[in-house]
Amino acid sequence: MCGRRAERRYLSxxxxxxxxLVGLLGGCEAPPPPVEQDAALLAGVAALLAPGAVPGPxxxxxxxxxxxxxxxxxxxxxxxxxxxDGRAHLLTLGVVRLTLATxxxxxxxxWRGDRLLxxxxxxxxxxxxxxxxxxxxxxxxxxxxxxxxxxxxxxxxTLALGPGRPPWRLRFEDAAGRRLVLAGGAPALGLARLAxxxxxxxxxxxxxxxxxxxxxxxGQLLVDGRPRAVEGRAWFEHLWxxxxxxxxxxxxLTRLTLxxxxxxxxxxxxxxxxxxxxxxIPGCVLVTDDGQVRAFxxxxxxxxxxxxxxxxxxxxxxxxxxxxxxxLAPWEDAPGPIAPGVAVRxxxxxxxRVIDGWGWVESGGPGQRIRGExx
Amino acid sequence: xxxxxxxRCWSWMLLALAxxxxxxxxxxAEAGRIPAAEQRPGDPVRGRDALLNxxxxxxxxxxxxYAARAGAGGAPALNPAGRTxxxxxLPYMLxxxxxxxxVELVTSNCLGCHAAxxxxxxxxxxxxxxxxxxADPLVAIEALGAGLAPGPERxxxxxxxxxxxxxxxxxxxxxxxxxSANNLTLALMAxxxxxxxxxxxxxxxxxxxxxxxxxxxxxxxxxxxxHAVFYxxxxxxxxxxxxxxxxxxxxxxxxxxxxIDAWFVxxxxxxxxxRPPPYPYPIDAELARVGERVFADRCASCHGTQGADGRYxxxxxxxxxxxxxxxLARAAFAESDxxxxxxxxxxxxxLGRSRPGLGYVAPPLDGIWATAPxxxxxxxxxxxxxxxxxARPAFWRHQRSGQALPEYDTERLGWRYRRLAAGKSAAxxxxxxxxxxxxxxxxxxxxxxxxxxxxxxxxxxxxLEYLKTL
Numbered sequence: 001m002c003g004r005r006a007e008r009r010y011l012s013x014x015x016x017x018x019x020x021l022v023g024l025l026g027g028c029e030a031p032p033p034p035v036e037q038d039a040a041l042l043a044g045v046a047a048l049l050a051p052g053a054v055p056g057p058x059x060x061x062x063x064x065x066x067x068x069x070x071x072x073x074x075x076x077x078x079x080x081x082x083x084x085d086g087r088a089h090l091l092t093l094g095v096v097r098l099t100l101a102t103x104x105x106x107x108x109x110x111w112r113g114d115r116l117l118x119x120x121x122x123x124x125x126x127x128x129x130x131x132x133x134x135x136x137x138x139x140x141x142x143x144x145x146x147x148x149x150x151x152x153x154x155x156x157x158t159l160a161l162g163p164g165r166p167p168w169r170l171r172f173e174d175a176a177g178r179r180l181v182l183a184g185g186a187p188a189l190g191l192a193r194l195a196x197x198x199x200x201x202x203x204x205x206x207x208x209x210x211x212x213x214x215x216x217x218x219g220q221l222l223v224d225g226r227p228r229a230v231e232g233r234a235w236f237e238h239l240w241x242x243x244x245x246x247x248x249x250x251x252x253l254t255r256l257t258l259x260x261x262x263x264x265x266x267x268x269x270x271x272x273x274x275x276x277x278x279x280x281i282p283g284c285v286l287v288t289d290d291g292q293v294r295a296f297x298x299x300x301x302x303x304x305x306x307x308x309x310x311x312x313x314x315x316x317x318x319x320x321x322x323x324x325x326x327x328l329a330p331w332e333d334a335p336g337p338i339a340p341g342v343a344v345r346x347x348x349x350x351x352x353r354v355i356d357g358w359g360w361v362e363s364g365g366p367g368q369r370i371r372g373e374x375x
Numbered sequence: 376x377x378x379x380x381x382x383r384c385w386s387w388m389l390l391a392l393a394x395x396x397x398x399x400x401x402x403x404a405e406a407g408r409i410p411a412a413e414q415r416p417g418d419p420v421r422g423r424d425a426l427l428n429x430x431x432x433x434x435x436x437x438x439x440x441y442a443a444r445a446g447a448g449g450a451p452a453l454n455p456a457g458r459t460x461x462x463x464x465l466p467y468m469l470x471x472x473x474x475x476x477x478v479e480l481v482t483s484n485c486l487g488c489h490a491a492x493x494x495x496x497x498x499x500x501x502x503x504x505x506x507x508x509x510a511d512p513l514v515a516i517e518a519l520g521a522g523l524a525p526g527p528e529r530x531x532x533x534x535x536x537x538x539x540x541x542x543x544x545x546x547x548x549x550x551x552x553x554x555s556a557n558n559l560t561l562a563l564m565a566x567x568x569x570x571x572x573x574x575x576x577x578x579x580x581x582x583x584x585x586x587x588x589x590x591x592x593x594x595x596x597x598x599x600x601x602h603a604v605f606y607x608x609x610x611x612x613x614x615x616x617x618x619x620x621x622x623x624x625x626x627x628x629x630x631x632x633x634x635i636d637a638w639f640v641x642x643x644x645x646x647x648x649x650r651p652p653p654y655p656y657p658i659d660a661e662l663a664r665v666g667e668r669v670f671a672d673r674c675a676s677c678h679g680t681q682g683a684d685g686r687y688x689x690x691x692x693x694x695x696x697x698x699x700x701x702x703l704a705r706a707a708f709a710e711s712d713x714x715x716x717x718x719x720x721x722x723x724x725x726l727g728r729s730r731p732g733l734g735y736v737a738p739p740l741d742g743i744w745a746t747a748p749x750x751x752x753x754x755x756x757x758x759x760x761x762x763x764x765x766a767r768p769a770f771w772r773h774q775r776s777g778q779a780l781p782e783y784d785t786e787r788l789g790w791r792y793r794r795l796a797a798g799k800s801a802a803x804x805x806x807x808x809x810x811x812x813x814x815x816x817x818x819x820x821x822x823x824x825x826x827x828x829x830x831x832x833x834x835x836x837x838x839l840e841y842l843k844t845l
Contacts (some may be wrong), residue, residue, distance in 0.1 A: 196805075199511030251521050273517060277533065279540040281513045295805060298511055299544065299585070 017296060058190035058210055061164020066145040066152070067240040073097045073145075073161055074209075077172070078180060079217045079234030080259065080358045089221065089230065090331055090343045092254065093121040093172060093180075095152050095159060097138075097145060117143035117154040120303055122308055124331055125223060161238075165232075167289055168212050173221075177227050180219035182234050185264075186289050188212055191239070193266055197283025197295045209239030211257070213265035214289040233259055250274050256328070257313065258346050258359035263289040266359075268317065269302055286317065296321065311363045313342040323351045384561055402715050403708060404732035406693035408603040412612045412727075415640045416645075422645030425638050426485065426499075427457045430472035434535040434625035435482035436519045437528040438471065439592040444519055453497040455490075465499060474526040481536075485622065488554055488592050491778065493652060493745060500649040501745055502592025504753060504790075505773075505780065508548045508555055509809040512539060529668070541566060541576060544585040549799070550819075551751055551809050552773070555588030557605070561714050562622045569721035574627050580713045588703045588818035591753035593738060594746050596649040600679070600687045600739045606751040607704040608691040608736050612727030615643050620723050629722045636722075651742020654843040656785045666841025667832045673826060677737035681845060693734040698823030699750050707731040740845050747789030754814050754821035757789030762827030762835050770795035771820070788839055803842050 005099030067073050076094030083089075100118045115138040118318045134155040136143035142153040150161035156175035162168060166185040174180040188210040190198040190280045218231040235257060256268040282303040296319050305329075306314035315328040341362035348355050396705070435441075451466040451612040461471035461479070468487035472480045491503040518537045523529040545562035546555050553606040561583040566575050593606070604610030610617040619632070619639050671680065679687030694701045708731050715731075718724040730808050735751055749755040761768045774791040781790040798813035827835055 199514045250523070251517060271514065271517065273520075278517065278538055279513060279543075281511070281517070298513070298807070299547070 023160040024192045026324040050172050055169075056287055057192055058188065058208065060188055060210070063208065063210070064161060064164030064238070068145065068147075070240040071099045072349070073238075075161070075236070075238050076182070077170070077215075077217075077234050077236045078178075078257065078360055079232055080181075081217060081221070081232035081234075083223070083228045083230055087126050087223075088232075089123050089125040089223070091121065091221070091234075092341070092343075092360070093119075093124050095119040095154055095157070097152075099197075106299055113137040113139040115144075117152070119154040121222065127224065165294055168211075168215065176222055178219070180213075180217055180221075180234075182215040182217045182236060184212065184215035184289070186212070186214035186287055187291050187293060189267060189285055189287050189293065192291070193295065194283065196271055197285060197297050198269060198271055199297070201285075207371075208241070209237065209273075211267055212236040212238075212357075213287045214263065233262065233267060235259070252327050253311075254305075254361065254363040256317075256344075256359060256361050257342075258326075258328070258344075258357055259312075260324075260326075260346060260350060260355050260357045261353075264350070266302060268301075274295060284317075286322065298307045311361070313361055315344075315347035315361065315371050323349070325349060326355055326356075326357075328359070331358065333370075382672070387392070399618050402719070402729060402731075403433075404608050404691060404730040406696075406732060406734045409608055409611065409655040409689040409691055409736070411602050411689075414614055414643065417640035417644030419645040419648045421644065422641030424457060425739050426642045427455060427460055427467075427646060428462050428470065430470045430480075430482045431484060431619060431622040431635055431639070432470075432482045432624050433472060433474070433480075433631065434531070434538060435469075435472065435480040436516075436532050436535060436723075437523065438479040438481050439528060440519045440532060441469075441481040441525055443522065453492055453498050469674065471636075478527050478531040480531060488730065489558060489595055489651035494655055498652055498745070500595030500646065501652070501742075502554070502594055503592065503593075504552050504746075504748060506554065506592075507551045507809075508546055508553075509551055511547065512543055529625075534625065537576070538574075542624070545583060547585075548587055548589065549809060550589065552748070553587075553682045553819075554592050555587035555590070556592075556612065556621045557590055558583050558587035560623075560715050562710070563620075563623050564714055564717045564721075567721075568716075569717045572623075572627060572629055572632055572722065574625075580717060583711075583714075586817075588706060589747060589752040589754075590703065591746075591751060593724075594649075594651065596651050597739045598643070598649075598739055599647040600689075600741075601687040601736070603691075603730070605707075605731075606709050606734035606735050606738075609707060609729050610727065611730050614769060615639050615726075616726060618643065618721040620718075628746055632722050640788055651845070652745055655744045656783075656841050656843075659840050662837050662840040663844050664841075665834075666839065667844075668838035669830065669838045670743070670841050673830065674740075674838075678740050681741070684731060687739050688736070691732045692737050697735055698825065699735060700752055700754065700818060700820035700822065701733075702818035702820075703751060704731070704733055704735060708733050713843050723725055731773060732738070740842065743845055744843050745790050748812075749789075750821065750824065752819060754812065754819055756792040756812075757784060758839055759787035759835075762830065762838065763826065764822070767821045768792070768794040768796045769814050771812050788842065 052082045068163070072095060073077040074096045078091065081089050081091060081093045084169050086341060098120050100114050100116060117136055117138060119134040121132050134157050136155050138144040145152050152159045158173055160171045162170050166187065168182065168184050170182040171180070191209045211237045215232040215234045215236060216231070219226050221230050222228070252272050252274045254270040258268070260266055265287045266284055267287070268282060270280050270282040272278060272280040279302070281298055282301060283298060284292045284301055286296070300319065300321060302316070302318040304316050306316055307314040313328065317328070318325045328344040328346055331343035331345050341360045344359050344361050346355060346357035346359055412579045451464070454463065454467050458467070465471060467490060468484060469481050470484040472482045474480055486499065488503050488506060490497055491501040491505070493501060499586060516539055520529065520532040520536055542562045543561060546559045548555050555660070565578040565580050565582040566576065567573065568579060590606070598614065602611060604617045606615050610767070615636060619635055623632070626635065652812055666679060677688065677690050677692060679685060711731070715729050718729050743758065747757055749758065749761045755761045755767050756771055771792045771794050773781045774793050784791045795811060798815055799808045799811050802808035802811060813819060830838065
């Protein structure tokens with residue numbers, strides 16, 4: 001078990017948002033309870049693009065390392081892989097680090113640390129959904145981060161980040177036999193670049209991060225308990241924030257990351273007022289494997305949710321300058337937003353060529369909830 | 376031979392056609408002189424105070440939200456003398472205002488477009504040729520309201536934010552320095568009932584295009600001489616109501632409009648007292664005297680003369696003669712009947728006639744040295760370029776570092792600029808693109824007004840020297 005009694009005593013003294021996140025992490029076997037989104041994971045993901053705390057400039061290769069002084073840090077890969085027989089899987093695999101309160105010095109026990117790490121993975125495959133998680137405090141080597149070479153681990157999961165410049169090479173492995181190698185040479189897309197499409201100016205005080213698009217991925221997954229060789233395409237994100245920024249009250253942010261085809265990744269954001277009224281503000285950045293980056297602002301594109309709700313998965317996106325018109329629909333058998341976001345299929349055309357891509361849509365804002373496995 | 380009944384029939388038909396062609400009697404103008412119209416009297420002293428301290432735009436973010444975002448910065452730079460109370464703490468282009476619910480707001484004012492720094496001083500009346508309207512304002516607006524809890528402050532923010540959301544696309548330009556206030560004015564008209572001035576979130580008439588035609592802000596010190604407010608001869612009769620029309624973001628009733636109009640007559644009276652700043656660099660007086668003769672011979676018939684016995688002809692010059700980019704004049708003449716109707720059906724049209732013409736008014740040249748770039752669309756960066764059409768750059772950008780103003784070029788009379796080999800389409804980023812003035816774009820042309828081409832280089836040099844003295 002996980003030492004839950006001691007954990008509860010500790011958590012009773014920290015602030016409510018942190019309690020909410022720990023609630024999500026709580027219980028190794030039991031499904032995690034729902035949490036308030038703005039207090040938990042999206043404080044480190046969606047809020048990274050909130051106005052007033054917009055991303056600062058990127059400093060690679062240094063930023064490819066870890067950021068222990070920041071309250072929140074997230075590493076995540078998302079991929080579409082195929083087995084040798086053609087069966088496709090969509091995979092999300094991430095680790096988030098949250099700094100809690102500073103423990104007394106000297107600590108009351110070796111189990112007491114100020115950092116929690118939570119890893120989760122979700123695989124959508126032909127036979128349903130597989131969800132796993134790991135969690136631990138950064139004590140006694142159970143979990144932690146190392147800056148050089150950058151490495152993150154939580155229990156038996158290890159993510160080695162490789163060098164901080166192209167060609168990128170990242171590696172994930174766990175004790176069960178899963179292992180994935182991600183490689184690619186496309187430029188990193190800084191979140192400041194994405195925020196700039198909304199008309200937001202980068203600040204050094206804001207949260208930061210980047211996306212590595214267009215990565216090839218190969219390795220081995222466990223499907224129905226058996227190892228399967230897989231390969232496909234992926235992107236990787238690394239985000240960090242002080243933890244106090246939070247999504248602006250009354251604002252909702254949606255991120256759409258779409259793999260249009262083998263060579264093109266489209267990252268979009270849409271900011272809108274949570275209450276009725278106001279105009280949605282979208283922006284997109286297209287990154288191609290040959291290193292070209294092209295930004296599109298609100299007036300250069302049209303992005304519309306085709307359904308209501310807190311986590312719309314059906315969208316239409318048009319970018320006339322690219323002759324792009326695509327529709328997003330939930331990936332088959334997608335169980336809804338889990339940890340967080342919803343997998344989507346991308347269908348349409350770009351410059352007359354048919355698109356059959358994939359991606360993820362994540363929405364965040366006040367009063368929303370991330371739902372964990374089993375809900 | 377045509378029978379009498381046929382002749383009578385033809386006469387009726389001609390009359391009917393004539394009437395059909397005059398469904399807006401007197402609303403459009405021929406080229407030629409623009410007649411004077413009496414302006415309502417006002418108190419220029421009260422007008423200056425009102426311009427600096429009263430809100431003509433009556434909505435904006437709550438001061439608390441603004442202050443949280445802007446931070447405490449002490450006395451803002453360039454604030455002119457006479458800013459009182461809260462206004463003394465705000466940048467000159469913002470004005471404090473308390474709304475009917477008691478919420479203190481920060482609102483935009485006329486000086487954002489009609490004042491600019493020059494030689495380290497703020498010059499009221501100098502058009503701001505470095506205003507950046509390329510940025511999408513929506514994110515910043517939403518950010519200002521993001522921390523406001525439900526209540527009067529949030530309601531006030533929301534009213535303003537929703538308005539700006541409706542009109543933002545009509546304000547945004549793709550080039551720093553050009554102004555879109557005329558297009559914004561048309562968008563505001565489109566969203567209002569002309570009789571009641573009540574706002575409608577959906578346009579009541581077709582709105583203007585979302586790609587504003589570029590306009591260079593004319594100096595206010597020309598107002599005392601001009602009979603029509605706008606470049607195309609539009610805006611005749613009483614000037615005040617034209618002036619306040621561009622600031623009606625939240626003027627939602629005739630009563631509110633009437634209240635603003637009542638004190639804006641003082642503002643107009645103050646603006647009529649403005650004079651241009653003197654040229655601050657050395658002038659070759661002898662060469663200027665030579666240039667004065669060139670001016671009298673070649674320029675004065677349209678632009679008027681200076682001095683105690685000076686005269687200004689208020690001449691609308693036909694497009695065919697002046698030859699400058701026709702897009703602005705044509706759009707107002709041929710594609711804006713719905714706005715003419717709106718204007719004349721509204722409170723704002725009670726005292727004036729719009730009368731756009733197919734041409735441009737030859738402006739007074741007082742203080743012309745300070746008003747670069749030139750032509751109605753700001754397409755020509757210096758006076759030297761204006762007087763020699765072959766020298767005009769097709770693609771150019773001001774030579775500046777960050778937000779700092781460029782240096783003034785005392786040889787060519789204008790802000791220093793860089794000639795570029797290609798226009799916006801060759802720019803690698805939006806940040807680069809917005810700085811490029813691209814004369815190949817619709818409405819951005821730099822052609823026409825080639826009268827200086829006929830001058831010998833020495834005469835042109837002398838004319839430039841004389842223009843420094845105006």
